[in-house]
Amino acid sequence: MHPVLRLLLRRAGMSALVLIGVSVLIFVIARVIPGDPARIALGPNATVEQVANLRDALHLDQPVWRQYGHFIADLARGDLGVSLYTNRPVTTDIAQFLPATLELVFAAAILMIGLGLPLGILSARYRGGIIDNSIRVVALLGVSAPSFVWAVILMLLFAFFLPIFPIAGRLSTDFLIEPVTGFLLVDTLLAGNPAAFGNAVSHIALPAFALALSGIGQAARLTRANMVETYDRPYIEMARSYGFPERRIAGRFAFRPSLIPSLTILGLDFAAMLGNAFLVEAIFAWPGLSRYGVAVILRKDLNAIIGTVLIISATFLIANLIVDLLIAWLNPRIRHGRGTGG
Amino acid sequence: MKRALAIIRSSVLSMIGVALVLLVVLSAIFAGVVAPFPDHRGAVVDFTNFNQPPHWPNIMGTDLVGRDLFSRILYAYRTSLVLAVVVLVLAMPTGVIVGLVAGYFDGFRRHALMRLTDVFLSIPPLVLAMSIMGVLEPTLLNGMMAVTVMWWPWYARLVYNITLAEREEGYVLAAEVIGASSLHVMFREILPNCIPAVLTKMALDIGFVILIASSLSFLGLGVQPPTPDLGSMVAEGANYLPDSWWLTVFPGLAILVAVFGFNLLGDALRDILGSDQ
Numbered sequence: 001m002h003p004v005l006r007l008l009l010r011r012a013g014m015s016a017l018v019l020i021g022v023s024v025l026i027f028v029i030a031r032v033i034p035g036d037p038a039r040i041a042l043g044p045n046a047t048v049e050q051v052a053n054l055r056d057a058l059h060l061d062q063p064v065w066r067q068y069g070h071f072i073a074d075l076a077r078g079d080l081g082v083s084l085y086t087n088r089p090v091t092t093d094i095a096q097f098l099p100a101t102l103e104l105v106f107a108a109a110i111l112m113i114g115l116g117l118p119l120g121i122l123s124a125r126y127r128g129g130i131i132d133n134s135i136r137v138v139a140l141l142g143v144s145a146p147s148f149v150w151a152v153i154l155m156l157l158f159a160f161f162l163p164i165f166p167i168a169g170r171l172s173t174d175f176l177i178e179p180v181t182g183f184l185l186v187d188t189l190l191a192g193n194p195a196a197f198g199n200a201v202s203h204i205a206l207p208a209f210a211l212a213l214s215g216i217g218q219a220a221r222l223t224r225a226n227m228v229e230t231y232d233r234p235y236i237e238m239a240r241s242y243g244f245p246e247r248r249i250a251g252r253f254a255f256r257p258s259l260i261p262s263l264t265i266l267g268l269d270f271a272a273m274l275g276n277a278f279l280v281e282a283i284f285a286w287p288g289l290s291r292y293g294v295a296v297i298l299r300k301d302l303n304a305i306i307g308t309v310l311i312i313s314a315t316f317l318i319a320n321l322i323v324d325l326l327i328a329w330l331n332p333r334i335r336h337g338r339g340t341g342g
Numbered sequence: 343m344k345r346a347l348a349i350i351r352s353s354v355l356s357m358i359g360v361a362l363v364l365l366v367v368l369s370a371i372f373a374g375v376v377a378p379f380p381d382h383r384g385a386v387v388d389f390t391n392f393n394q395p396p397h398w399p400n401i402m403g404t405d406l407v408g409r410d411l412f413s414r415i416l417y418a419y420r421t422s423l424v425l426a427v428v429v430l431v432l433a434m435p436t437g438v439i440v441g442l443v444a445g446y447f448d449g450f451r452r453h454a455l456m457r458l459t460d461v462f463l464s465i466p467p468l469v470l471a472m473s474i475m476g477v478l479e480p481t482l483l484n485g486m487m488a489v490t491v492m493w494w495p496w497y498a499r500l501v502y503n504i505t506l507a508e509r510e511e512g513y514v515l516a517a518e519v520i521g522a523s524s525l526h527v528m529f530r531e532i533l534p535n536c537i538p539a540v541l542t543k544m545a546l547d548i549g550f551v552i553l554i555a556s557s558l559s560f561l562g563l564g565v566q567p568p569t570p571d572l573g574s575m576v577a578e579g580a581n582y583l584p585d586s587w588w589l590t591v592f593p594g595l596a597i598l599v600a601v602f603g604f605n606l607l608g609d610a611l612r613d614i615l616g617s618d619q
Contacts, residue, residue: 021464029473141598145602146553146556146597148577148580149594155583271466271467275472276557279468297476300477309469309470316465320464
């Protein structure tokens with residue numbers, strides 16, 4: 001078997017185990033709720049009988065491990081239960097809200113990689129100079145404020161003070177786009193409507209940038225630190241003595257090996273973005289999982305809380321799996337099946 | 343110590359960091375003396391002077407019920423710092439013990455503890471804290487617990503990695519050969535070598551704990567009114583943008599100043615302690 005394939009299978013198995021662990025953890029957290037979830041869901045005017053019926057329907061009178069059994073059996077059928085808040089299946093709710101959140105997080109991740117890595121390379125190449133120091137300060141500022149503060153500042157500057165970008169939402173109401181993937185950036189292109197695509201881009205620009213800022217800072221800081229270390233290696237000295245241009249040394253010899261440790265951390269940053277998306281969505285009225293997530297948490301809507309956390313964790317695990325594969329592909333020791341790697 | 347001072351003095355950024363941290367810590371401690379309206383930290387209402395832009399004597403303006411924003415920000419620093427210190431004091435030892443045990447012992451204990459750590463690390467931090475806050479009543483104490491639960495795994499990971507490397511070292515073998523108990527080896531031999539990295543991480547973490555805690559209260563899942571808190575102040579003001587910009591901009595900048603200061607200081611400490619974790 002190809003070594004990368006073997007690694008993929010091992011990591012996928014591990015992720016599945018972790019996901020089961022997450023489901024147990026979140027299930028236990030949700031079941032130690034003080035107060036009766038059925039009573040909270042039905043409100044103070046419900047009769048004792050109604051509450052008893054709902055408790056029965058939710059299996060709340062059974063021991064926790066049996067409740068978990070019911071939950072897993074339902075989950076295997078793709079059923080996460082009914083949200084007590086919207087009275088709809090949790091899967092329907094999530095399917096409605098998740099694409100907007102994912103679109104925002106993917107856009108931010110692209111910004112993080114597209115801006116953070118080049119800034120880090122520049123910083124390391126001109127180490128100690130004015131470019132390096134300015135980039136370091138900007139990167140540190142980026143990681144020093146929560147994304148909702150950046151969201152407020154960007155919104156005031158570029159939507160109110162200089163009205164370049166729209167204030168809120170995903171798309172102007174002038175456009176009617178048939179949802180195919182749920183990702184408006186993709187759907188507008190599929191509909192062959194460049195004006196709508198431009199409109200969607202201008203809507204996503206500010207929230208994505210606010211969400212990405214701390215990731216950009218983190219990526220730049222990491223890349224710089226790793227590259228500075230690599231620059232001290234003898235083979236860089238040798239490349240210089242062979243007369244390779246400084247540009248090629250930075251881009252190929254110093255950056256490539258530094259990318260591997262950076263990638264692992266970028267995977268974790270992606271996770272942080274999935275959580276921070278909640279904050280940015282609240283400021284820009286982005287119709288994603290945020291409002292739903294906070295509402296179900298405040299209402300102690302068990303099924304919806306468990307479903308939301310599970311889906312977000314699964315997304316995170318898949319993203320990390322992809323990062324692991326990228327690392328395996330970038331690392332010749334793993335790619336060619338020498339050494340254990342990992 | 344001398345070297346430490348020299349490093350701090352040689353770098354402008356470290357000096358700025360020290361200054362900002364001192365500013366934040368001192369305003370938190372002496373909030374009662376510095377704040378022009380100390381009683382505005384509580385449930386005070388002044389409808390003759392509400393939602394006013396910055397003017398004398400309310401240099402950062404007043405909030406929706408007429409309280410002085412500057413005074414409330416000073417008291418909010420107190421809330422944030424107490425929270426950050428308590429979280430780190432609880433999370434650090436938990437993580438360190440888990441990391442030491444998992445790193446030192448092979449077999450079942452290691453796998454059980456590290457897989458548990460992985461589970462905690464695979465829920466995005468804010469989402470984990472949010473779901474815990476969903477279960478508990480949103481209070482300052484519960485907020486601290488929620489952030490602690492999401493924080494200890496990072497210390498466990500860090501100490502685990504160091505312990506794995508250290509337990510192969512000669513001094514550990516030597517201690518084992520002369521019959522030292524595993525408790526002795528873990529806590530008296532290996533632990534001291536973890537301390538620089540752990541301290542650096544704690545210094546770098548103060549800013550991040552403040553950041554996460556303010557995010558929780560921004561979502562309404564942390565400190566509750568009338569206790570002043572930077573995150574909930576921003577959330578409250580966000581509905582009144584852009585006209586009442588001071589309601590969000592000043593608390594937001596207050597978070598930025600505090601976290602930026604602690605991050606600069608953390609970077610300086612990392613240089614001093616010479617650890618690259």
